Structure formats: structure tokens, C-alpha cells
Amino acid sequence: MVDTSPPSQVSGEEKSPDSSRRKKLLVATIAALGLTVAIQNWQDVEGLIMRYMPDWLAPPTHITGLRGTMPLAMRGGDPYIRALMRTISASESNYARPYHVLYGGRYVRNLNRHPNRCITIPVGPNKGNCSTAAGRYQFLNKTWSKMSRRYHPRPGGILLWRSYSFEPEYQDRVVHDWLSDRNYWNADIPQMLRQGKVRPVLRMLSGTWTSLGYGIETNSMSKHLPEIYERMLKEELGKSPSGLIQKPAISNENRTRRK
Template sequence: MLLLLLGLGLASLLWWNYRHRLNWLLLPYYGDIPPLAMQGGDPYLRALMRTISASEANDPNPYTILYGGSHVADLSRHPNHCVPIVSGPNIGKCTTAAGRYQFLTSTWEEKANLYHPQPGELWLAPGYSFAPQYQDQVVYAWLSDRQSWGVDIPELLRQGELDRVLHLLSGTWTSLGYGIESNLITPSLKQIYQKMLTEEKQQP
């Protein structure tokens, strides 16, 4: 009887983990992808950023989302919650991916150190603010950095080289079509980008 109960308990846990991960992978494509919190900037890069987030953090509140679909309230710094990975090649590990662009803690600290507009308060509150506008600003500056990527991403986008850009970025954001975690949004990224670009070009 005890073994039966333990077996049922384990099965329930495995089903919960599977369903939790499945819900994350099958998040519906919201027709209205939230605008960026950041003001201004190149409409081509802004459209790319919204496209990345459509695949990586497809949620009405993307800035607060963790891997798996739960949310956090405190964005004074990166949440640094290591959430268990329940499927895919990294199953059994955990990930700290968080926010609109699913930054790992280590990646956020590295890129924020280069691009964050506000210095980190190392002795009071270690780390950099993870507020929505700063998530955007760090990614915008990173994507604009020719030395970081070896190419001029905004210029490639103007030339219509979206496939090349997505391929380049897929090593960082693995749901962009060439990585290890494509999802149901991945095949629609080109259409999403065009929709986002149209919207961004209409902004004053």
C-alpha cells in the first residue's frame, strides 16, 4: 500500500511538472504584444526586441515572468530564482531565466555592467535594477553594439536580413528557430516581426 501511495505521489508530481512546462511551451500568441517600456530608439531594433520577447516570454506581463510561467513582484534587481528544467536537453538542471528577454542572472550582470544606464549599488543592494525600462535599455544597447555581434544588426534589419539576424541571435535566445528550444511561436517569428515593425514605424 505504501509503495502504491508513493508511486501515485511520484506520478502526480511528474504530471504537474510536465503540465507546467507544457503550458509554458504552448503559451498562446497574444495578438497585442506589449509595447516596450523604453521610450524612443530605432523602430527596427524595437520591433526585433518585441519579436524576441514574443517567443521567449509570451505573456501579457513579460517583464516579471520567470522560466516556467510564474511571476515576481520585486524587480529591484534580477530575481535570481533557479527554476527546475523539466524537459529538453537540460532536464534536471535549473535556470535563472527571467524577464522579458529571459536573462540568466550571470548574463544580466555581465551585460548590465556594460550597458545599464544606472550604476549598480554594490555595497547597498548588489546588482543592477531589473525594472522594465532597464531590461529594454540593456538589450537595446547590446543589440546595437557592433563589436559584441560582429555585425551591424540595425543595418541588417533595414536590408531585410531578418533570417540572418535570428540565426545570429539564436545562440543567445534559443527559441528563435536555430537553437534547442523552438516552440509554437517560432514558425511565426517573421510575421510577428513584420507586424511589430509596422506598429513601431507608426509611433510618433
């Protein structure tokens, strides 16, 4: 029997496979962008919480698993100064990626130089101003410019076109040599630490790193820093038998010549 019924009509609205794939790709892209924004916003919130959380709100076990105390990127140096550096960053940059963190908790990828991004301070005594603090030790751009000229082991460029990499190893090296400079501080910090004078050292440094206590931006970590220092020192002495100073990456002679 011959089928005499009219041929079926193909709907003009039927979607091609390519069109369907494009729509799925668009939806996936929008979802990914939304997730990225959500993560970034959470980083901002986390940064503010960690920086301004009052002591009575801090969980009792918050000094365990500190992200800011992760091992240094640099090798060698004085184990007592290394422990102090990790203590400073416990309060200044307690984030998963401290070398890349900007003031407030956002991250920056490129560390070829100091990021120099001025971010508005939302609360606290400096509310309304902006801060260029960046990296593990929250260097202000002007402070990094000054200290990198004195202590950076491998500046790039020549004469007026000098450049100073902000890569993790160099952040560490500049701070290590800065803290070790008796002439700058008018004090022998390595010797003070060997004498157990941790609190006087923190007090002396609080004018530079205000979250160390004794300053205007004490935070929930500040009162725990002496304890954190002792823990970091045990780790660093374990890496450096007998507490001997390991060979630094740059000699005192070269450092003096750059000043």
C-alpha cells in the first residue's frame, strides 16, 4: 500500500548541534565568571576578617595551621632572623599565598616588581586612606623602593633604570638583610633574639609592622606572636644544626658597598 499522507514537516525551530553546543558553552562561561567573582569577593571578606577580628571573636585554636608561617622561599641565613620573619608574616599576611597578597586579601600574579596598587582602607584608624602594602611582609611601595636599593641581591637594569624583582626569594632576602643591619636599627636584633628578648624586638619593630602589637593596628594574632616565634625557631634550628648561621646569598661586603 502506498502511503498517501502528506510528508511530515521539519520544524524551523529545530536547533542544530552546533547551536546547542554554543549555548552550553555560553552557560558554562557565565557560571565560571560568576564563580570567579564569588571567590574574589570571599577573599576580600576573609582579608578584612583576619585583619580586624577582635581577640574575643577569634577561635581558640586559630594559632594552629597558620598560613603566614609557611617556610621561607629563600635558603640560608640566620635561623633566628628566619624565625622572626615567619612570625612577622603570621600577623601581616596570614593567607594561603602570602607572597602574592595585597592589602585587604586580594592576590596579584605578576611579581616582576612591587604591584604598587593603592587600595582603600575601609576601617580602622586610617579609614579612607589607601595602602600599597603587598607581599609576605606587606611592603609599602615607598618602603620597598628604599629597602630594595639597599638590600636587594640582584637588581636589574642600570643607573636610573634599576628594577627590583618582587619575587618571593627577593622579598625574603631584603627583609632578612634589613633585620640583620645593626646600623639601621641601632640594635643587634640577631643577638637580642639569642638572648631571648623577643618581646623587646617585636616592640621595636611595631613602628614598621603595626600588627606586631604595641601599635595602632593590633589584631587577633598579635598577642600570640611570642609563642609563634618560639615554634618557628624550633623549626628553623632543626634545619640549621647547632643554630649556626648558614652561608647567606650575599656578603656583608657587597651589601655595605650598595648603601
